[in-house]
Amino acid sequence: xxxxxxxxxxxxxxxxxxxxxxxxxxxxxxxxxxxxxxxxxxxxxxxxxxxxxxxxxxxxxxxxxxxxxxxxxxxxxxxxxxxxxxxxxxxxxxxxxxxxxxxxxxxxxxxxxxxxxxxxxxxxx
Amino acid sequence: xxxxxxxxxxxxxxxxxxxxxxxxxxxxxxxxxxxxxxxxxxxxxxxxxxxxxxxxxxxxxxxxxxxxxxxxxxxxxxxxxxxxxxxxxxxxxxxxxxxxxxxxxxxxxxxxxxxxxxxxxxxxxxxxxxxxxxxxxxxxxxxxxxxxxxxxxxxxxxxxxxxxxxxxxxxxxxxxxxxxxxxxxxxxxxxxxxxxxxxxxxxxxxxxxxxxxxxxxxxxxxxxxxxxxxxxxxxxxxxxxxxxxxxxxxxxxxxxxxxxxxxxxxxxxxxxxxxxxxxxxxxxxxxxxxxxxxxxxxxxxxxxxxxxxxxxxxxxxxxxxxxxxxxxxxxxxxxxxxxxxxxxxxxxxxxxxxxxxxxxxxxxxxxxxxxxxxxxxxxxxxxxxxxxxxxxxxxxxxxxxxxxxxxxxxxxxxxxxxxxxxxxxxxxxxxxxxxxxxxxxxxxxxxxxxxxxxxxxxxxxxxxxxxxxxxxxxxxxxxxxxxxxxxxxxxxxxxxxxxxxxxxxxxxxxxxxxxxxxxxx
Numbered sequence: 001x002x003x004x005x006x007x008x009x010x011x012x013x014x015x016x017x018x019x020x021x022x023x024x025x026x027x028x029x030x031x032x033x034x035x036x037x038x039x040x041x042x043x044x045x046x047x048x049x050x051x052x053x054x055x056x057x058x059x060x061x062x063x064x065x066x067x068x069x070x071x072x073x074x075x076x077x078x079x080x081x082x083x084x085x086x087x088x089x090x091x092x093x094x095x096x097x098x099x100x101x102x103x104x105x106x107x108x109x110x111x112x113x114x115x116x117x118x119x120x121x122x123x124x125x
Numbered sequence: 126x127x128x129x130x131x132x133x134x135x136x137x138x139x140x141x142x143x144x145x146x147x148x149x150x151x152x153x154x155x156x157x158x159x160x161x162x163x164x165x166x167x168x169x170x171x172x173x174x175x176x177x178x179x180x181x182x183x184x185x186x187x188x189x190x191x192x193x194x195x196x197x198x199x200x201x202x203x204x205x206x207x208x209x210x211x212x213x214x215x216x217x218x219x220x221x222x223x224x225x226x227x228x229x230x231x232x233x234x235x236x237x238x239x240x241x242x243x244x245x246x247x248x249x250x251x252x253x254x255x256x257x258x259x260x261x262x263x264x265x266x267x268x269x270x271x272x273x274x275x276x277x278x279x280x281x282x283x284x285x286x287x288x289x290x291x292x293x294x295x296x297x298x299x300x301x302x303x304x305x306x307x308x309x310x311x312x313x314x315x316x317x318x319x320x321x322x323x324x325x326x327x328x329x330x331x332x333x334x335x336x337x338x339x340x341x342x343x344x345x346x347x348x349x350x351x352x353x354x355x356x357x358x359x360x361x362x363x364x365x366x367x368x369x370x371x372x373x374x375x376x377x378x379x380x381x382x383x384x385x386x387x388x389x390x391x392x393x394x395x396x397x398x399x400x401x402x403x404x405x406x407x408x409x410x411x412x413x414x415x416x417x418x419x420x421x422x423x424x425x426x427x428x429x430x431x432x433x434x435x436x437x438x439x440x441x442x443x444x445x446x447x448x449x450x451x452x453x454x455x456x457x458x459x460x461x462x463x464x465x466x467x468x469x470x471x472x473x474x475x476x477x478x479x480x481x482x483x484x485x486x487x488x489x490x491x492x493x494x495x496x497x498x499x500x501x502x503x504x505x506x507x508x509x510x511x512x513x514x515x516x517x518x519x520x521x522x523x524x525x526x527x528x529x530x531x532x533x534x535x536x537x538x539x540x541x542x543x544x545x546x547x548x549x550x551x552x553x554x555x556x557x558x559x560x561x562x563x564x565x566x567x568x569x570x571x572x573x574x575x576x577x578x579x580x581x582x583x584x585x586x587x588x589x590x591x592x593x594x595x596x597x598x599x600x601x602x603x604x605x606x607x608x609x610x611x612x613x614x615x616x617x618x619x620x621x622x623x624x625x626x627x628x629x630x631x632x633x634x635x636x637x638x639x640x641x642x643x644x645x646x
Contacts, residue, residue: 033383035404035568035613036441037303037330039542040491043383050383051390070382072567072613076540080498089487090176092304092331094360094384103487107494108537110501 004122005115010062010084017086017098018063028096030062032069032082032106038093042067042084042106045096079116083107136240143240143250143474145180147187152237153244153339158189161197161357162341164204165350171196176358178335181247181482182473184521190334193358195366198326201354202372205297205324208351213294213322217273224269224320226347232262234343238336240474242308245336247482247523248436249473260602261312264620267604268320271622285639292629294322295374299367301360301388302337303379304330304484305439305544309602311337314377315353317624326354326373328364332485360384371395375628378402379441382613389616400617400627402441402609404542405570408563409433409444409599410585412556412576416453422597423460426575429599430461430548434468434480434527438546439488441614442571444599446539448562451552458550461529462508468527470513483523483545492525492545495538504532504549534562542568556581564590569611573599592618 010018021028027047033039043050047065052058057074059067062084069077084106091103098104111119136152137143147155160169170191177186191197212220231238239253248257280288300314307329318325329337334357341355356363364384368376369391377400378388385401392399415426433444449457473481483489489512496510509528528547530538539549553559563572569591576582576597586594592609595601602608602620609618617627 031383033381035380035382035385035542036402037305037380037404037544038384038487039381039404039544040495041381041487043381043387050387070613073382076535076567077537079502080537087487087490089485090331090359091361092485092487093380094364094387096361105487105490105494108498108501110498 005111005118006060006081008059008062008067008082008084011086013086014084014098014104015063017102017104018065020099021096022065028065030065030067030084030104032067032073034070034073038095040106041091041093041095042104043093043095044098044104080108080110083109136236141476142472143243143476145182145474146241146244151240153241155188159191159335159338159357161191161193161201162338162345162353162355163197163201164207164354165345165348168197168200170194170358171200179332179485180244181484181523182244183518184486184523187244188335190338190357193356193363195363197356197358198363198366198370201326201356202297202370204351204354205326206372208349209294209296209324212324212349212352213296215322220320220322221269221273223348224265224272224316227344228262228265228269230343230347231258231265231340235259235262238308238339238343241336241339243473243481245333246304246307247473247484249478249481251476251478252436254476256602257306257309260604261309264309264312264604265316268316268625271625272320275622275625285637287636287638289634289636291632291634292321292625293632295628295630296323297373298323298325298375298377298628299370299373300325300327300377301364301368301380302327302329304333305436305441307333307336308340310379311340313619317619318377318628319348319352321625321628323374323628324352324354326356326367328356328358328360328367331358331360368392369394373397375399385615398627400619402570402615402617402619403613404441405443405568405591405610405614406446406540406542406566407442407444407568407571407573407591408446408448408566408589409573410448410559410563410575411450411457412559412578412581413450413453414577415575416457417577422577425597427460427464429573429575431464431468432599433548434465434546435600437480437483437525439484439544440600442593442600443542443544444571444573445543445548446534446566447548447550448553448559449550450559451554454552458507465508465527465529470524470526471515472519480527480546481524483525486523488544489523489525492543492547495541495543495545495547496528496530499530499532499536499538499549502532502536502538504530504536504538506530507550509546534565540566556585560585560588567612568614570609570614571595
């Protein structure tokens with residue numbers, strides 16, 4: 001019996017920011033972006049603002065908020081754990097801020113072979 | 126001393142570096158703050174809020190721009206709607222004259238705008254002087270000509286029935302500009318929209334709102350009031366207000382994939398068309414025969430690889446994956462790394478500097494993160510890999526070393542757009558292997574193929590799933606060559622005559638010249 005492996009986790013400051021943004025205007029959701037400009041950032045929306053498609057992958061929840069990714073992007077990223085964090089400065093694009101003058105970011109960590117085995121045995125590799 | 130002053134261009138220090146905008150002697154004046162450009166006038170934001178605008182060269186604020194709200198977008202839409210009938214009915218001569226006059230005015234202010242753009246974005250002035258601004262000029266001229274040569278059609282359905290097809294303007298459109306080419310990407314969007322008889326409301330990227338306001342100063346008296354409106358502010362608020370407005374007839378966007386989907390979602394809600402350009406991870410493929418001779422062509426191919434550092438890698442079509450045939454990998458990369466090692470980095474206002482500052486602290490943070498992921502995945506740094514420590518006024522600027530990492534195509538540094546001067550390089554065995562790796566990506570915006578074998582170049586060019594395949598060249602952006610993505614790199618094309626169709630309605634008049642009833646009733 002192995003410990004569960006999380007695809008998305010949040011730092012304490014990200015959890016605080018989620019609580020703050022949620023208290024401020026209601027539930028939120030995240031979608032991991034790709035491509036040009038703000039491509040590698042998680043985009044934070046009010047829950048329901050962004051339409052989730054049939055093929056989007058729900059990586060998990062952080063601080064009670066769902067975190068999604070495009071299924072094609074997931075294939076390229078699935079060997080890494082995403083760590084939701086907060087950086088200084090306002091968001092440059094369409095994302096909600098992580099509190100005043102802050103923005104959400106994702107850091108990444110490559111899963112160990114053991115972790116990948118757990119994910120694969122859960123049918124999630 | 127007098128001799129030095131004679132040879133130094135106006136607006137430069139005695140050392141030949143352009144003086145920073147707003148400083149004594151600079152070619153570029155800077156106001157303490159800027160309102161929105163609406164209806165041909167400068168309009169303060171409704172809520173009276175402003176936001177600081179930084180230069181990535183120094184990391185410090187140098188002016189303020191409007192921090193607009195949805196009310197300001199409405200004001201801009203009011204102005205655009207008030208202007209749309211007259212502009213939409215203007216003659217082709219009038220429209221082309223305006224577009225040509227815009228081009229002439231930009232050209233007359235080329236150096237000033239090049240310095241402003243460098244200061245705004247962090248890109249080297251040698252690029253803005255030679256590429257960004259001249260290309261913007263040419264773009265307006267291209268569409269001035271294109272709109273006059275655009276033809277409708279008439280089809281004789283039968284001897285008494287004719288189908289006429291006319292192009293009619295859409296009306297008022299919304300356009301959202303990215304930060305990487307604040308002026309050139311604005312030109313790419315504004316020129317065809319206006320040429321097709323539309324009025325536009327433009328939202329520049331949040332980190333780069335100012336240089337387009339300098340452009341507006343230059344062309345304010347040329348474009349009829351309300352035809353071009355510019356509103357600055359945060360994307361989450363005014364970008365959303367514009368893109369989701371029921372008062373626009375089309376939305377154009379360049380940016381990342383999630384916002385691209387959001388824009389299309391808003392467009393679907395209003396049942397309007399959209400054009401979205403969403404980035405890439407472009408392969409740049411070097412076959413062994415590039416090394417057959419040590420000649421001008423090889424020199425060009427080496428530069429072709431090093432072009433990943435153009436605009437510090439902040440290009441949707443950055444050739445950020447180099448695929449080099451393994452039989453020549455060591456010899457070819459030795460030459461390339463030597464060239465990369467001689468890239469000069471520093472103050473982008475120095476015309477000898479080849480690589481400037483990343484656009485923002487957030488971009489720098491992302492690039493650093495990707496190098497870290499690459500190392501975790503087992504990639505090797507061949508050169509660079511760190512922030513560039515620069516002193517003096519540049520100490521707080523956002524500089525990153527030109528970097529090359531060797532790895533394999535399944536690594537995230539090969540799969541995701543880093544938007545920085547970081548090249549991911551790998552090898553291939555043969556043509557089939559090169560094609561497989563080239564197409565093993567989510568994106569399909571650009572690609573490069575380098576070979577002395579014309580037949581192979583053609584085969585590869587047709588087989589690569591990307592909207593543009595540069596063949597024995599890279600990073601050329603002439604007006605008249607269609608630009609846009611396959612796969613998740615976007616929907617639609619820019620930079621070509623066909624844009625006039627994208628910014629027009631098709632009106633069909635189906636006319637009967639017969640007196641005979643149908644006979645049904």
